[in-house]
Amino acid sequence: MTATNQFESVFARWMQAPSAFSFWKARVAFYSVLKTLGISPGDEVILSGYTCVMNVNPIKYLGAKPVYVDIEPDTFNINPNLIESKITPKTKVLLAQHTYGYPCDMDKITAIAEKHNLTIIEDCCLCLGSTYKGRKMGTIGKAAYFSFQWNKPFTTGLGGMLITSDELLAKEIQRLRDTEMVQPSLKEVILLAAQLAVYRTFIYPRTTALAQQLFRFLTKKGVVVGSSSSAEFEPIMTADFFKAMSSVQIHSGLNQIKKAEQNIAHRKEMALLYDQLLVQKGFPPRQYDKSVIDPVLVRYPLRIKEKDKAIEQAASAGVELGSWFECPLHPIETPLEKYDYISGMCPEAEKASRETINLPLHPRASKKTVYRTVEFISQFSPAK
Numbered sequence: 001m002t003a004t005n006q007f008e009s010v011f012a013r014w015m016q017a018p019s020a021f022s023f024w025k026a027r028v029a030f031y032s033v034l035k036t037l038g039i040s041p042g043d044e045v046i047l048s049g050y051t052c053v054m055n056v057n058p059i060k061y062l063g064a065k066p067v068y069v070d071i072e073p074d075t076f077n078i079n080p081n082l083i084e085s086k087i088t089p090k091t092k093v094l095l096a097q098h099t100y101g102y103p104c105d106m107d108k109i110t111a112i113a114e115k116h117n118l119t120i121i122e123d124c125c126l127c128l129g130s131t132y133k134g135r136k137m138g139t140i141g142k143a144a145y146f147s148f149q150w151n152k153p154f155t156t157g158l159g160g161m162l163i164t165s166d167e168l169l170a171k172e173i174q175r176l177r178d179t180e181m182v183q184p185s186l187k188e189v190i191l192l193a194a195q196l197a198v199y200r201t202f203i204y205p206r207t208t209a210l211a212q213q214l215f216r217f218l219t220k221k222g223v224v225v226g227s228s229s230s231a232e233f234e235p236i237m238t239a240d241f242f243k244a245m246s247s248v249q250i251h252s253g254l255n256q257i258k259k260a261e262q263n264i265a266h267r268k269e270m271a272l273l274y275d276q277l278l279v280q281k282g283f284p285p286r287q288y289d290k291s292v293i294d295p296v297l298v299r300y301p302l303r304i305k306e307k308d309k310a311i312e313q314a315a316s317a318g319v320e321l322g323s324w325f326e327c328p329l330h331p332i333e334t335p336l337e338k339y340d341y342i343s344g345m346c347p348e349a350e351k352a353s354r355e356t357i358n359l360p361l362h363p364r365a366s367k368k369t370v371y372r373t374v375e376f377i378s379q380f381s382p383a384k
């Protein structure tokens with residue numbers, strides 16, 4: 001068994017899924033399942049209007065049209081009550097993105113998909129370990145994909161995984177990989193290994209903000225392997241887009257999956273501490289149905305006034321604040337018109353983009369980190 005097969009097998013077993021397939025990035029995994037399903041020009045894919053633009057690229061690469069649906073304000077997830085109004089005879093896929101780690105309302109989404117003969121794909125990039133009525137997210141739709149990039153539940157630098165319980169789909173995805181997948185270059189592998197080493201050694205909550213600024217600068221200079229390239233904002237599919245996971249990522253992934261349960265327990269503990277401290281500071285409690293969903297948050301989302309001011313001051317204060325999603329199709333540089341998004345299309349998503357920051361929950365965020373973060377953020381008022 002190769003190391004790639006081993007990682008895929010271990011991940012599938014942990015997820016209780018029959019098949020898993022690794023890729024250079026999660027967006028490549030999403031592309032693979034869309035292409036295997038036969039998505040082509042003229043087709044439509046329904047998704048949340050509060051997402052990363054790289055999630056939209058695979059849809060555009062295949063000539064299909066993204067159709068955006070606004071979100072629920074509490075969970076930041078696609079509002080199922082608005083989905084049916086966006087369905088047309090061209091609609092083929094319904095993407096369920098479990099934002100920040102909150103599971104979507106899968107009962108309603110499944111009912112809609114069955115009524116209109118749509119395929120559900122789960123975007124699990126932010127929800128490793130979350131459950132809906134006891135079921136792990138990623139095991140309800142026809143397929144699901146996960147991200148292992150820098151800010152995700154665990155990181156291999158870059159990387160993605162696709163799981164499916166559909167035997168025919170699995171065979172077709174393997175065939176696609178066998179015939180079209182390219183390998184990362186030696187330069188990419190060496191750079192990624194170096195970046196992972198730096199990340200493991202130096203990146204902690206107090207240094208994250210400054211490190212991110214340096215990383216963005218170096219990405220533009222082409223001296224690091226970035227999460228996104230300039231071509232991806234066109235959007236233009238590059239010749240090497242459909243790329244395999246490297247040995248560096250595989251090795252890292254095998255180490256990280258061993259710590260998954262410990263990682264999940266830590267995130268839940270830190271989220272509860274944020275809950276307690278933020279309520280004490282006058283922030284409203286989180287609103288979600290605890291009898292239905294058990295979220296494992298990738299980051300702790302919080303709505304505040306003066307978001308830009310908080311982000312600006314966080315770095316000098318040694319506090320790690322996340323700004324995503326900065327706009328309905330994160331990041332802020334996204335040329336929305338190229339992605340069929342019109343301002344005002346998803347007002348709740350646009351409001352969330354103006355107000356929402358996110359707080360660290362990763363294994364390097366200790367209780368001390370949480371106390372310091374809450375003390376800093378309490379200078380700002382909750383958004384109404």
